[in-house]
Every structure is written in structure tokens, then in C-alpha cells.
Amino acid sequence: MSASRFAPAALSAPAVLALGVALLLPLGGIALLSFQGFDFDKGIIPRWDLANYASLATDSLFLEALARTFRIAVIVTVICLAIGVPEAWIIHRMAPRWRGLMLLVVVGPLLVSVVVRTFGWMVLLGGNGLINQGLRALGVPGAPFRMMFTEFAIILGLVHVMVPLVVLAVWASLGRLDPALARAAESLGAGRLTAFRRVVLPNIMPGILAGALMVFCLSASAFATPAMLGGRRLKVVSSMTYTEFLNTLNWPLGAAIAVLLLLAILAVTLLWTRLVERRALRRLGVG
Template sequence: MSRARFAPAALSAPALLTLGTVLLIPLISVALLSFRGFDYDKGILPIWSLANYAELAGDALFYEVMERTFRLATIVTALCILIGVPEAIIIHRMAPRWRGLMLLVVVGPLLVSVVVRTFGWMVLLGTNGLLNQAMLAIGIPGAPFRLMYTELAIVLGLVHVMVPLVVLAVWASLGRLDPALARAAESLGAGRVAVLRRVVLPNIMPGIMAGALMVFCLSASAFATPQMLGGRRLKVASSMTYTEFLNTLNWPLGAAVATLLLLAILATTLLWTSLVERRALRRLGVG
């Protein structure tokens, strides 16, 4: 009996040990580093204090960067939902011979490096890029426009990267949806819009919310796309961390920025998860 009681822990121990080694130890090390002192002449000091967090608390640039980070992540999440949910529903309703091909087209960008895809957007959005050249050719007043190194460029790049995640999450929910529910609603006189609003969307909402959470967290912590499309002027939290680590060499301050970003993302995840659980309990009539 005792062996059976400890069997789950023994079986999960290798995975927990691996997870702790490759994930938790580096995160804890960064968090501890954020409490170290720093001097530009002596480097990292062997003292412990809250000086780095106090410096960030009084830094207006830090608040601006964090506000921009989460504002852009929210915009990207909303756009990905608006694009990805209809896309997943349309693909799900396609004939089987086209469904697999279209799903491959949607997921295909995930097989290409984020840096390569971002370089593609740089070619499109540059002053002499394809988009500006097209607007010049059709005679749009004011062209060429400054599209690179703007928040619009960052949003476009992140949406292109993140939309497949929403499509896959919603696709999984649609696969679990019983087709008989829609047919039953139609037999009772419901139109297509009513079926979509009152049958399909409530049942795939867990997939939508899971996809939204993934997109938000990854957008808030993205580095390559905001750095390449936003430049040095439009900093986000990840690029601010990069600057402190590799430009000013103030590792403790960079670690403090990274720790606060991680805590903010974790808080958002916990809040979002609690909302999802609360909604699920209401649907089940519990609580």
C-alpha cells in the first residue's frame, strides 16, 4: 500500500528534477541577482538591498516602458482573437480535402524563425519597401509613410507571429464540439448567426481564452520583433532588460526589470485563469 502511495511522486520526480534544473534554478538566480548592488567601477557588489527596485520605482522611463509593453500586448491579443477565431471556424467548416491544406498554410509560419519573418516585415514596411512603393504607385497622398520603428510595425509583426496560436487553440476546441448541437439549434429555428453566437462561441470559449492568454504572455515578453521593428526608441520591457544587461552592464538592474516583468505576467495569468474557472463553474451551475 505504501509503495502505491508514493508511486506517483517517484514517477514524476525525474520530470520535476529536470524542470527545476532547466527552468526554476535560472529564474531564482535572476531574482536573487536583482537584489545585488552595482557600481560602474567595481561591477556587481556583494551586498543585498532593494536599491534596484527603488531606482525603478522612481524611474519614469520604466513606467513608460511597462505601459507600452502591456498596451501593445493587449492590442495584439485583441487583433489575434478577431483574426484567429473566424479563421479557425472557416477552416473547420471547409471540405476535408481543403481543410488540411489551409491548416498547413496557417501553421506554416511557425516553422520559420521569428527573426526571418520580422526581416520580411522590415522589407515590407521600410521607406522604400514594397508597401510604400505600392502606395506611391497608386498615388496615395503623403506616401511614402514612416512605418518602420513605430508601434504599428510592432503590432503587425507580433500579430503575424501570434495568430497561429489562437487558430490552433480554437481549432482544438472546435474538434471537441459536437456537431449535433448546431443541427439541433437549427432544427429549432435558430439562424446561422444565432447558432454561432449562442452555441458555437460559448463552447469554444475555453480555446479562445487559452489562445488569448498564450498570445498575451508571449507578446508581453517578446524581444526580437519589438527590437527589430521598434528600434531603440520604442523600448519594451524585454529590450530594456537587454539594454541593462549588455549595454550598461548593470546586471542587477536588468534582473530587477526581468523579475518585475515575470511577476506581472504571472499575476495576469493567475487572474485570467481564475476568470476562466469562475466562468466554467457558472456554466456548470456551481457557485
């Protein structure tokens, strides 16, 4: 009996150990580094204070980058939900012979490196890119437009990367949904849109919320796409961290920026998880 009590802990110990070595130890090192000082002549100064965090609290460039980071993440999340949820529902209602093909088309972008995909958007969005060439050929006034190195370009690139995550999360929820529910609603006189809104949508809400959380967290912490499509001037928090670590070599300040981004994402994750729990409890009639 006593052995069975410790069986779960023993079985999970290798994963916990691997997680601690691969993730928690580096994060702990970054957190400790963020409390140290830096001098351009002496390098890292072994002191322990909150000077880096105090300087970031009054740094307008960092606050602007932080606001831009979360603004882009929210916009990308909303667009991905608007595209991914109906797309997953349409694929779910397809005939089986087409369903697998469409899922492969949706998941296809995940099989290509994010850097390669972003280079593709650079070709499309450049001043002489295919989009501007097409607009000039159509005689659109004002073409060519400046699309590269803008928030629009970053959002477009991130949406392309993140939509499959929403589709897969919602698809998993739809797979657990009893198809008889929607048919019963339609047999009682509800249209397809009403049946989806009143019956299907509440049942797949956990998948929608999970997809939204994944998209938000990954968009807020993304580096390659914002760096390539946003350029050096349009900073987000991840690119500021990269600059401090590898350009100015101010590792303690870069560590402080990384810690603040991590804490902000964790706070959003906890609030979002709490929202999901409250919805689940209300559906069960608890609380």
C-alpha cells in the same frame, strides 16, 4: 497500496527535476541578483536591498516601457482573437480535403524563424519597402509613410507570429464540440451567426481564453520582433532588460527589470486562470 500512493510522485520526479534545473535555478539566480548593487568602477556590489526596485518605481523611462509593453500585448491579443477565432471556425466547417491544407497554411509561419519573418516585415514596411512603393504607385497622398520603428510595426509583426496560436487553441476546442449542436440550432430556425454566437462560442470559450492567454504572455515577453521593428528608441521591457545586461552591464538592474516583468505576467496569468475557472464553475452550476 503504499507503493501506488507514491507512484505519481515517482513518475513526475524526472520532469520536476529537469524543470527545476533548467528553469527554476536560473530564475532563482536572477531574483537573487536583482537585490545586489552595481558600480561602474567596481561592478556588482554584494549587498542586499531593494534599491534597484525603488529606482525602477520612479524611473519614467521604465514605467513608459512597461505601459507600452502591456498596451501592445493587449492590442495584439484582441486582434489575434478577432482574426483567429473566425478563421478556426471557417476551417472547421471546410470539407476534409481542404481542411488539412488550410491548417498547413495557418501553421506555416510557425515553421519559419521569427527573425526571418521579422526581416520580411522590415522589407515590407521600410521607407522604400514594397508597401510604400505600392502606395506611391497608387498616388496615395502623403506616401511614403513612416511605418518602421513604430508601435504599429511591432503590433503587425507580433500578430503575424501569434495568430496561429489562437487558431490552434480554438481548433482543439472545436474538435471536442458535438457538431449536432450547431445543426440542431439551425434546424430550430437560428441563422449561422446566431448559432455560432449562442451555441458554438460558449462551448469553445476555454480554447479562446487559453489562446488569448498564450498570445498575451508571449507578446508581453517578446524580444526579437519589438527590437527589430521598434528600434532602439521604442523600448519595451524585454529590450530594456537586454540593454542593461549587455550594453550598460548593470546586471542587477537588468535582473530587477526581468523579475518585475515576470511577476506582472504571472499576475495576469493567475487572474486570467481565475476567470476561466469561474466561467467553468458557472457552466456547471457551482458557485
